[in-house]
Amino acid sequence: MFKPSRSLKGIAVILAALALTAVPVFSAEKTPSEPDGLEDESGDVIQAIQGYDPVAYFREGRPVKGKKDYSYDRGGERWSFASEDNRLRFIEYPEKFLPRYGGYSALDVAEGKKIQADPKIWSVSEGRLYLHKNLASLAEWEKKQEENIDRSDYQWPRIR
Secondary structure: OOOOOHHHHHHHHHHHHHHHHHHHHHOOOOOOOOOOOOEOOOOOEOEHHHHEOOOHHHHOOOOOEOEEEEEEEEOOEEEEEOOHHHHHHHHHOHHHHOEHHHHEEHHHHHOOOOOEOEEEEEEEEOOEEEEEOOHHHHHHHHHOHHHHHHHHHHHHHHHO
16 A cells, blocks of 8 residues: 655645645636626626617517526627527627617707617617607607608717
8 A cells, every 4th residue: 555755745735735825816707806898887787778688679579678598798788688599690680689879869869969768669760779768759759760860870979
């Protein structure tokens, strides 16, 4: 039977101690001081369009809340989806499904303002998703939709 010598035991103890102290140095885990770019000032994850699935507007014709199991981080925001299929469609063709003007209220963008939209109030025109802050804003948007799109397209690069 093999009996390790004292010097081998000592080396093993030293190596074990070094391995234990080296783990944090080589650890890939994030520390609290390392933001991943998806948190606001309070440390909360920035949830794009309040957690609604951008693909569902087109596939189901209505806003649908996404599920945490089906999410994708893009552009500093977490996008949620109702299904894995919707998530994969978004990843493949994000420009097709992203709301115009960063998801801000489309009519307010036309007026040079960035106002939070309500993702339950929306419209689609020429295959593009527009969000609105309230029903009055949606009605006003639709009265002169082409003109409002032109105005918003002009203003958006200036205020984004």
